Amino acid sequence: MSNVGFRIVQYNNRVNQEVIEGFKGIATSNIGDVMGRMYAMDHSIKSVNKPGIHIVGSALTVRTHPSDNLMVHKAMDMAKPGDIIVIDACGDMGNAILGELMCHYAKTKGIVGYIVDGPIRDLYSIAEMNFPVFAKGGTPRGPYKEGPGEINTVISCGNVAVSPGDIIVADDDGIVVIPKGDVEDVLRKSQDIQTKEKMVIESIYNENWDRTWVDETLKRKGCKVIDEYAYREK
Secondary structure, X not given: OOOOOEEEOOOOOOOOHHHHHOOOOOOHHHHHHHOOOOOEOOOOOEEOOOOOXXXXXXXXXXXXXXOEOHHHHHHHHHOOOXXXXXXXXXXXXXXXXXXXXXXXXXXXXXXXXXXXXXXEOOHHHHHHXXXXXXXXXXXXXXXXXXXXXXXXXXXXXXXXXEOOOOEEEEEOOEEEEEOHHHHHHHXXXXXXXXXXXXXXXXXXXXXXXXXXXXXXXXXXXXXXXXXXXXXXXX
């Protein structure tokens, strides 16, 4: 019996930690670009921390009723160091899914952070302790602890499908989801882009950044350059 809607899946097939560590320091924008700009969560899920946040970890997924966090508590107990708890609360803003106490507990467990498609509470305290949390906003209204929900099934968070074990990278720009079967390829390509960007920045300050592509693109797309006086006469 599958018990859809109220079930916990035991999942231990995490990506090699050395590969996960490789994403540290790589901007979400670079990672997103190599995945066709398709795997970034909706902009409404933002960091509640001070600027400069950057986290990388393995997704432990939770699907919960928008007003309830029972399964989030269970996920906290199940989580292993290096996990990021990713919560599908349907984007509803009615009840906070977690608060300060859950962040302190997560910190002692080695949990990297929370991603919440919904609201949280105790925003100031969480920002002050600087435990990584990304959410849609805040509300003082607390959650119930009744269920139902699911742990370690495929969820939707910020309009992106997230499977248990996918790699999450989040920073001030937002959150990207890297499918676990593609992590090594995405890592290599992301590192290449990061290297190229450093070279471009160097060329900018050396005043030799090649800008010919701009006019070449405009010409190819049929853009016309018109004399100012000829334009006015029309």
